[in-house]
Amino acid sequence: AQSVTQPDIHITVSEGASLELRCNYSYGATPYLFWYVQSPGQGLQLLLKYFSGDTLVQGIKGFEAEFKRSQSSFNLRKPSVHWSDAAEYFCAGGTSYGKLTFGQGTILTVHP
């Protein structure tokens, strides 16, 4: 079965520190991969997406993600976190035009 796993439920970092959020996928073929961010009580905003090609993907708000086929991973990174980055982050995967499979989400807390 297709699945997306985010191993970390909650991560806390200090403002200005680097960030890495983990995402692992299990698909028969390489899926399309996405990272979304959600502020409390709001919808989801797309940060970045990977379809094919360059395995390092740049997104909005200074985020990037690296696709590693050998590790079935698509981890999200940011070199310096801002307090406004505090939110819940979702990794998602899909194989074609259609429905996505979401990870459980990682809540990011940023300490001043």
Place this chain on the structure above:
Amino acid sequence: DGGITQSPKYLFRKEGQNVTLSCEQNLNHDAMYWYRQDPGQGLRLIYYSQIVNDFQKGDIAEGYSVSREKKESFPLTVTSAQKNPTAFYLCATEDRGSTEAFFGQGTRLTVV
């Protein structure tokens, strides 16, 4: 203003009542989706529609119903058969070929 409108933002329902959540889009996207979000479980797909007058069950369709009479609208009815309806409901759309989902701001349903 282009986008996805979900209404109402907050909804309260008595046990045993049906309730309908609205999702309207003016993005001219073909596909529309309903997701349910519970804490720690990410988003789970309820129903989706890739074309007018056609829709498919997602992973947790029991106790829900939908219709797609117009391209712009994809209402979700939470029936009394849904045993645990209290959740945050998100509507999404997708343009054919883009594989990128756009989300509404959500409706929080509470059963009282």
